[in-house]
Amino acid sequence: MRPRLPLYPDHCHPPRHTAVHRWPAEYKLAGAAVVLVGIALQPGFSPFWFLPLWAGLVALGRAAGVPFALVLRRILWLSPLIAGVALAGAWQPAGGPGWQVLTLKSITSLWTVILMAHTTPFPEVLRVLRRLRVPHLLITTLALMHRYLFVLTQEAERMQRARAARTFQPRATRLWRLQASVVARLFIRASERATRIYQAMLARGWS
16 A cells, blocks of 8 residues: 655644745745755856855745744754865865865755755655655655654653753763763664554554
């Protein structure tokens, strides 16, 4: 039988009523794809390309009601990825784009994806993928990953609150060890939850 997409909680994507949010998802995905391809094809830093693009992203974020501080926090969370790209650029042979250009490209690409993600509900993205004949198994996997990412986030928050409720103030030398313990326990709980979900899906005839 064809896999059925799971339901989404309301807090996954808070409702908005701006004109940007009402644009069809097909147009937003196509626009984001064009921008990403254009960024990738730029051999270096071209002010005639990047400056108008940055101005357009700022205007789009203001029109959509997405604060720039929120976009900046998301980019900072993904800073290890940007650092990895910059490091790869630093080891490139002479003649290729330098690490500065690759960093600007990475930040601009992430900026574009973040704006699209905050203005396009994920079920709409999956709907467009279905129209593009993407395999149903891949769409279902993406849907489950998106749905249970919030479940794992809530689980991590409960574990953090439980530790804080014990009024335990660790020293700086033990803080990383405690954080690693939280991550390890979260991984174990996630594995157990995934097993239970898979067994429940098989019991309901999913294949």
